[in-house]
Amino acid sequence: MAAKHKLVFPIVWDKNCEVAESFGLAFTLPEDLREVYRGFGNDLAVRNGDPSWRLPVPARFVVDRDGIVRFVQADPDYRYRPEPETTLEALRQVVES
Numbered sequence: 001m002a003a004k005h006k007l008v009f010p011i012v013w014d015k016n017c018e019v020a021e022s023f024g025l026a027f028t029l030p031e032d033l034r035e036v037y038r039g040f041g042n043d044l045a046v047r048n049g050d051p052s053w054r055l056p057v058p059a060r061f062v063v064d065r066d067g068i069v070r071f072v073q074a075d076p077d078y079r080y081r082p083e084p085e086t087t088l089e090a091l092r093q094v095v096e097s
Contacts, residue, residue, distance in 0.1 A: 009091075020056035025074060029053045062090040070094050 002011055012019055020026040029037065029044070034053055037044060045051045058081055059074035071090035073082045 014056060016050060017052075017054045017056050020059070021054075023059070025057040025059050026054050027057065027076075029055060060087055062087065062094055064094045064097070 001007075001013070014020055017026040034044075044053050044055070048054075057074050057076050058078050060071070060082060061069055062071035064070050070093065071087070073086070075081070
């Protein structure tokens with residue numbers, strides 16, 4: 001993704017929810033929701049290549065060069081995400097400081 005979009009900063013691709021887990025942002029879907037997902041043709045065990053049915057809470061972190069977290073947005077309701085401009089503004093502030 002970074003190469004495709006010519007990003008000049010590192011991003012995290014959290015294939016097995018390991019990073020999300022370390023931040024307490026991973027959860028396992030209960031069986032009733034697994035059935036709902038399967039009903040929509042979305043078998044996460046197959047799609048993710050992992051039988052755990054683990055998903056990350058959607059989150060964005062902006063971390064400066066010193067490793068200090070400057071912006072966080074995490075909401076367990078996947079429908080609520082920051083506007084791209086909010087994240088871009090956080091990135092601009094880090095670059096300018």
